Amino acid sequence: MAKKKSRLDFIRMKKEGEQVAWVTAYDFPTASFAEQAGMDMLLVGDSLGMVVLGYHGTIPVTMDDCIRHCQAVRRGAPNTFCIGDMPFMSYQISDEDAVYNAGRFLKEADMDAVKLEGGRRVLTRIKAIADAGILVMGHIGLTPQSSGVLGGFKAQGRDPESARDLIEDAIAIQDAGAWALLLEAVPPELSQFLTKKLEIPVYSIGAGGPCDGQLLICGDMLGLFQAFTPKFVKKYANVAEIEINAFKEYVNDVKTGKFPTDDHCYHILADRAEEYKRMLEEYM
Numbered sequence: 001m002a003k004k005k006s007r008l009d010f011i012r013m014k015k016e017g018e019q020v021a022w023v024t025a026y027d028f029p030t031a032s033f034a035e036q037a038g039m040d041m042l043l044v045g046d047s048l049g050m051v052v053l054g055y056h057g058t059i060p061v062t063m064d065d066c067i068r069h070c071q072a073v074r075r076g077a078p079n080t081f082c083i084g085d086m087p088f089m090s091y092q093i094s095d096e097d098a099v100y101n102a103g104r105f106l107k108e109a110d111m112d113a114v115k116l117e118g119g120r121r122v123l124t125r126i127k128a129i130a131d132a133g134i135l136v137m138g139h140i141g142l143t144p145q146s147s148g149v150l151g152g153f154k155a156q157g158r159d160p161e162s163a164r165d166l167i168e169d170a171i172a173i174q175d176a177g178a179w180a181l182l183l184e185a186v187p188p189e190l191s192q193f194l195t196k197k198l199e200i201p202v203y204s205i206g207a208g209g210p211c212d213g214q215l216l217i218c219g220d221m222l223g224l225f226q227a228f229t230p231k232f233v234k235k236y237a238n239v240a241e242i243e244i245n246a247f248k249e250y251v252n253d254v255k256t257g258k259f260p261t262d263d264h265c266y267h268i269l270a271d272r273a274e275e276y277k278r279m280l281e282e283y284m
């Protein structure tokens with residue numbers, strides 16, 4: 001069993017050019033499979049709203065939803081560095097709210113760190129959480145909680161002005177005390193620049209190869225989430241197809257009497273068979 005990584009391991013990996021592989025997980029089995037596969041870290045993303053809870057976006061996800069799923073992930077992956085994603089309205093109102101809710105992820109769900117979306121506009125939140133002794137990861141570029149403001153789920157930083165904005169955000173996030181930064185859906189040129197410029201690890205989801213590691217949403221990479229697949233996703237399996245086919249076969253087996261067979265049944269204790277038969281006969 002590999003030892004759970006710490007912030008220092010991720011800093012060393014950045015220095016040594018070793019890529020970090022991570023995915024989202026929301027439940028016990030996925031977390032356990034990811035840990036068995038040697039994943040470096042896990043994010044319990046608020047994408048659980050879409051991937052698991054069936055919402056159209058992440059906005060309805062609550063702190064209690066996140067805590068419940070983080071607890072399941074921790075039970076499934078006790079030896080993996082796990083990050084809890086702060087849902088909409090858990091940090092937008094005040095620094096106090098942000099610290100309180102970040103603390104819940106550690107106290108109630110044994111997470112190692114938290115992540116929140118936004119750049120300079122959430123700087124005091126990042127600083128307050130970091131000052132409370134909690135590892136906090138920044139997240140800029142396409143930030144799903146503000147997709148309304150961004151005009152949809154669109155790539156960011158594709159022109160010099162918006163790229164400059166993201167560079168200013170990234171530097172400010174590092175200076176505020178974040179331990180790492182996640183870039184979502186930005187050009188690889190910008191990711192490469194920021195990965196070299198910043199001392200903290202810089203990770204990519206849809207931000208190309210030249211980062212310190214890659215994140216994918218498990219529902220996308222496993223082919224579980226059917227609504228849409230972003231351009232940056234590589235699909236490693238089609239679990240939806242496997243599940244649908246298995247369910248179809250089961251329905252057919254039940255309806256045609258192929259399931260259950262004798263092999264799937266519990267049998268009467270061999271030395272009580274006669275007695276058992278007599279007991280049933282009493283009720284005839």
Ligand code: KIV
Pocket residue numbers: 024043044045046047048085144182184205217
């Ligand atoms: O909720 C999530 O899974 C995320 C990723 C999109 C980075 O925040």
